[in-house]
Amino acid sequence: MPTDIEPLARHPKATRPGEKIGLHHSMCYGCGDEAPVGLRITVVAGEGVTTTATMKVEDWMQGGPGVIHGGVLSAAFDEVMGTTPLLLRKPVVTGHLAIDYAKPIPLGSTVHFTCEILGGVGRKIYTRAYAHLGDPDVLVAGAHALFIEIDLEKHFAGYRDKAVHAGE
Numbered sequence: 001m002p003t004d005i006e007p008l009a010r011h012p013k014a015t016r017p018g019e020k021i022g023l024h025h026s027m028c029y030g031c032g033d034e035a036p037v038g039l040r041i042t043v044v045a046g047e048g049v050t051t052t053a054t055m056k057v058e059d060w061m062q063g064g065p066g067v068i069h070g071g072v073l074s075a076a077f078d079e080v081m082g083t084t085p086l087l088l089r090k091p092v093v094t095g096h097l098a099i100d101y102a103k104p105i106p107l108g109s110t111v112h113f114t115c116e117i118l119g120g121v122g123r124k125i126y127t128r129a130y131a132h133l134g135d136p137d138v139l140v141a142g143a144h145a146l147f148i149e150i151d152l153e154k155h156f157a158g159y160r161d162k163a164v165h166a167g168e
């Protein structure tokens, strides 16, 4: 992370603390409520530029016997951390994501995520997140990520004809 990052302030019209941040689209693998397979994560705005989220670890998320697949946990962090910049009213995509896997996470458990925006430079937004299973003092994983602010229309312009819509 660069040393010259600057603090980033919550947008005055951002989702209020305690409220759910809206889906970015209903068929998203991370947050969509109509996706045929997905994490269905709801991210809740916290104070400042922080968020929280939870995810029940379903049987289909299994990697090693009895525990979550590392890639699924990575996707969950990506979703939580990528949604958090919406508190700045900035759409982003992931540039870099790093996960520390501290403890196995059993199927059937509920993962609690906390995320904060550390700051930014230009279009770059740096975030950090942690995961626990109910006791915030016992972390099971942590993550850092760099998100890049995009122009939504331009970024997806060449892909929208491939989009899958609910009911198709």
Ligand SMILES: CCCCCCCCCC(=O)SCCNC(=O)CCNC(=O)[C@H](O)C(C)(C)COP(=O)(O)OP(=O)(O)OC[C@H]1O[C@@H](n2cnc3c(N)ncnc32)[C@H](O)[C@@H]1OP(=O)(O)O
Pocket: 024, 030, 078, 079, 080, 081, 082, 083, 091, 092, 093, 094, 095, 096, 122, 123, 124, 146, 148, 150
């Ligand atoms: C929209 C709402 C979203 C809500 C929730 C979403 C959660 C899920 C988020 C995702 O999973 S997004 C899907 C995964 N990510 C992607 O598909 C992104 C693919 N990559 C790209 O499209 C481009 O590489 C990207 C837009 C990220 C950057 O390309 P650009 O041409 O726009 O910018 P550029 O390459 O000039 O990079 C801008 C700055 O970021 C820096 N940068 C970009 N990628 C980096 C990287 N990987 N590591 C470090 N720095 C990076 C780059 O060096 C530069 O720094 P400087 O401003 O200091 O010059």
